[in-house]
Amino acid sequence: MPFILLIFSNLLRQKIRTGLTVLGISIGITTVVALGVITHSARASTEEILRAGTSDFSVGRAGSADLTFSTLTGDDAEKLLAYPQIEHVSGVLMAISRVGSNPFFVQVGIDPADLTYFEMPLVDGRKLAAGAGDEIMLGNEAADNLDAAVGESVEVREQSFTVVGIYHSGAVMLDGGAVLPLATVREYERKAGLYTLLYVRVRPGTDVEVLAARIEEEHPDLATLVDLSDVGEVDQGLEILDAINLGITILAIFIGGIAVMNTMVMAVFERTREFGILRALGWRTRRILQMVLGESILLCLMAAALGSLLAVILTKLVVLLPAIQAFISPEYTPDAFLRGLAVGIGVAILGALYPAYRAASFSPAQAIRYE
Amino acid sequence: MSDGREIVIDVRNVVKTFDEGHTRALDGATLQVRRGEFVAITGPSGCGKSTLLHLIAALERPDSGEIVVYGEEITRRRDLSAYRARTIGLVFQLHNLLPNLTAAENIQVPMYETDLSAGQRRRKALELLALVDMADKARKRPAQLSGGERQRVAIARALSNDPPILLADEPTGNLDSKAGLRVLEVLRGIQRQRGVTLVLVSHDPTIAAAADRIVRMLDGRIIEEGASAEAAARVV
Ligand SMILES: Nc1ncnc2c1ncn2[C@@H]1O[C@H](COP(=O)(O)OP(=O)(O)OP(=O)(O)O)[C@@H](O)[C@H]1O
Numbered sequence: 001m002p003f004i005l006l007i008f009s010n011l012l013r014q015k016i017r018t019g020l021t022v023l024g025i026s027i028g029i030t031t032v033v034a035l036g037v038i039t040h041s042a043r044a045s046t047e048e049i050l051r052a053g054t055s056d057f058s059v060g061r062a063g064s065a066d067l068t069f070s071t072l073t074g075d076d077a078e079k080l081l082a083y084p085q086i087e088h089v090s091g092v093l094m095a096i097s098r099v100g101s102n103p104f105f106v107q108v109g110i111d112p113a114d115l116t117y118f119e120m121p122l123v124d125g126r127k128l129a130a131g132a133g134d135e136i137m138l139g140n141e142a143a144d145n146l147d148a149a150v151g152e153s154v155e156v157r158e159q160s161f162t163v164v165g166i167y168h169s170g171a172v173m174l175d176g177g178a179v180l181p182l183a184t185v186r187e188y189e190r191k192a193g194l195y196t197l198l199y200v201r202v203r204p205g206t207d208v209e210v211l212a213a214r215i216e217e218e219h220p221d222l223a224t225l226v227d228l229s230d231v232g233e234v235d236q237g238l239e240i241l242d243a244i245n246l247g248i249t250i251l252a253i254f255i256g257g258i259a260v261m262n263t264m265v266m267a268v269f270e271r272t273r274e275f276g277i278l279r280a281l282g283w284r285t286r287r288i289l290q291m292v293l294g295e296s297i298l299l300c301l302m303a304a305a306l307g308s309l310l311a312v313i314l315t316k317l318v319v320l321l322p323a324i325q326a327f328i329s330p331e332y333t334p335d336a337f338l339r340g341l342a343v344g345i346g347v348a349i350l351g352a353l354y355p356a357y358r359a360a361s362f363s364p365a366q367a368i369r370y371e
Numbered sequence: 372m373s374d375g376r377e378i379v380i381d382v383r384n385v386v387k388t389f390d391e392g393h394t395r396a397l398d399g400a401t402l403q404v405r406r407g408e409f410v411a412i413t414g415p416s417g418c419g420k421s422t423l424l425h426l427i428a429a430l431e432r433p434d435s436g437e438i439v440v441y442g443e444e445i446t447r448r449r450d451l452s453a454y455r456a457r458t459i460g461l462v463f464q465l466h467n468l469l470p471n472l473t474a475a476e477n478i479q480v481p482m483y484e485t486d487l488s489a490g491q492r493r494r495k496a497l498e499l500l501a502l503v504d505m506a507d508k509a510r511k512r513p514a515q516l517s518g519g520e521r522q523r524v525a526i527a528r529a530l531s532n533d534p535p536i537l538l539a540d541e542p543t544g545n546l547d548s549k550a551g552l553r554v555l556e557v558l559r560g561i562q563r564q565r566g567v568t569l570v571l572v573s574h575d576p577t578i579a580a581a582a583d584r585i586v587r588m589l590d591g592r593i594i595e596e597g598a599s600a601e602a603a604a605r606v607v
C-alpha cells in the first residue's frame with residue numbers, strides 16, 4: 001500500500017470526526033472563495049464601466065470614496081484637451097437609482113454628440129438624437145426587465161422617456177441600465193456642469209500608460225484609470241472589499257487552524273501507543289512527521305475541494321438576488337480557488353505543527369508500556 | 372551448545388533506573404547471546420526482563436554499562452532508527468497491529484523505511500504471511516483474527532526487513548496453551564531455518580523449555596544460565 005493510502009486510511013478510522021472537521025474547515029474556505037469570486041466580479045464590473053464605450057482610458061476625481069461620488073467639471077475636460085495626443089474627451093454623468101425591480105439601475109448621461117466616440121453597440125433602434133431631452137437608450141437586460149421595446153415609453157426618476165434604441169455592451173451594470181441625454185441627468189441630479197468620468201480617446205500611436213502617468217503628475221487632482229489596479233483611486237469601496245477579503249482569509253486560517261489542531265491533537269494522543277510502536281519498528285522521526293502532516297494536509301485538501309464547490313453553489317445562488325444581479329455576474333477565476341487552496345494548506349500546516357511534533361517525540365519504550 | 376559461534380549480543384554490566392533512581396530495573400545485568408541461538412529469559416514479574424529487551428532494541432538508553440550488538444556499542448550508533456528497522460525484529464506481548472490495516476498491510480509497515488516499491492513490499496508481505504502459515508488471511512484486519520493469528524502476523528511484521536535478531540517479549544502471554552505452542556513453533560522454525568538469533572521472554576516453563584538456553588533473572592540481574600532440559604536431552 002502506498003504511503004499516501006496509509007495516511008488516507010488513518011483518516012477513515014474516525015469517519016465522523018474527519019467528516020465534521022472537513023465540513024467545518026470547508027465553511028471557512030467557502031467564505032474565502034466566494035468572497036474572492038464576488039470581489040473579483042465587482043472589480044470586473046467596475047472595470048467594464050471604466051472601459052465603456054471603447055475609450056482608451058478614463059479620468060476620475062482622485063480620492064473619491066465611490067465611483068459615483070467622483071465629480072469633474074468642464075475645466076478638467078479642458079485640461080485634458082490641452083494634450084495634443086488626446087483626440088476627444090467624452091464627459092459622462094452617472095446616476096444610480098431604483099428603476100423597476102433593479103435597485104442599482106445605472107443612468108449614463110452623455111451629450112448625444114459624444115456617442116460617436118462613446119460606442120454603445122445597438123441591437124435595435126438608433127442612438128439618442130441631439131436636442132431631444134426625453135429620449136432614452138436601454139441596455140438589453142434593462143429592456144428585458146422593464147419589458148420595453150423601441151418606440152415604447154418608460155419611466156425613470158418620475159419622468160417619461162421614449163425608448164429609441166437598445167444596446168448590448170457586455171458590461172453588466174451598463175446593460176442593466178440606460179443611456180440618457182447629459183442635460184436631463186444633470187437636471188434631475190442637480191449637478192449642473194458636472195461629470196462623473198471623462199472618457200478619453202487618444203490619437204493613434206500614443207503610449208497610453210506614459211500619457212496617463214504624465215497627466216496624473218501634472219494634475220494631481222485627476223486620477224487616470226488605465227487598468228483594474230487603478231480602480232482604487234476613484235473607488236475606495238473596492239479597496240475596502242479587498243481589505244475585508246484579506247481579513248476574512250486570515251480569520252479563516254486561524255479558526256481553521258485551531259479546528260485542525262483540535263482534531264489532530266485528538267488523533268495523535270489517542271494513538272500514542274501506536275506512534276511508539278512505529279518508532280520501535282524503526283520509523284524515523286521524519287516519517288512520523290510526514291504521516292501526521294500528511295493526514296492534516298489531506299484533511300484540508302478535502303475541505304478545500306468541498307469549500308470550493310460550496311462557494312460556486314453559493315455565488316450562483318447569491319446572484320439570483322436582483323440587487324446583486326444588477327452589478328455583478330460571477331466570474332470564476334483560478335485566483336479565488338487558489339486562495340481557497342492556500343488557506344487549506346495554511347490551515348493544515350498551522351494545525352499539524354504541534355501534534356506532529358508531539359507524535360514524533362513519544363518515547364517508544366514508554367508507549368509500549370502505556371496501556 | 373553453540374560455543375563456536377560468534378557473540379552477536381553482548382550485554383555488559385548494564386544498569387537502568389527509573390523514577391530518578393528509585394527503581395532499579397536492571398542492576399548490573401550481563402548476558403551474551405551467540406549467532407543463531409535461541410535464548411529464553413524467565414523470572415518473576417518486575418525483575419527487568421522487558422527492560423533488558425528494550426535496551427537491546429535501543430528503545431531506551433542504559434544508565435551505565437554497554438550493549439554491543441554485532442561488534443558495535445548501540446548507543447554510539449549514529450542512526451538508531453536504521454538499527455531498529457534492520458537489525459532487530461520485535462514481537463510484543465500484545466500484537467500491536469494497526470487496526471485499520473489488513474494483515475498484509477501491517478507486515479509492510481516497517482518496510483516504508485526501505486526503498487522497496489509498493490509492489491515489492493506487497494510480495495514480500497505475502498511471502499512472510501506464508502512463512503507464518505497465514506497465507507489465506509492476508510486481507511483480514513486484526514479484529515477479524517484470533518489472538519494466535521494476530522501474534523503470527525506480528526512475527527511476520529518483525530521479520531519484514533530480514534533482521535538477524537528477533538526479540539520477543541512474552542509473545543504467548545495472552546494466548547491459550549494451544550495457540551501459544553503454535554506461535555512458539557513458528558518462532559522456533561524461523562530461528563532454525565533462517566538462522567535468526569532469538570531472545571524470548573516468557574513466564575511459561577514449557578515455552579522456555581524449547582530454548583537452547585534458559586536465563587533466569589531476579590531483581591535486575593541474571594542469576595542463572597543453563598542449557599534447557601530439552602536442549603540437554605537433544606545433546607544426549
Ligand atoms: N518507564 C518506567 N517507569 C518507571 N518504572 C519502570 C518503567 N519501566 C519499568 N519500570 C520498573 O522497572 C522494573 C522492571 O520492569 P520490567 O517491565 O522490565 O519487568 P518485567 O520483568 O518485564 O516484568 P513482567 O514480567 O511483569 O513483564 C519494574 O519494577 C517496573 O515497575
Ligand SMILES: [Mg+2]
Pocket residue numbers: 420421422540
Ligand atoms: Mg515485561
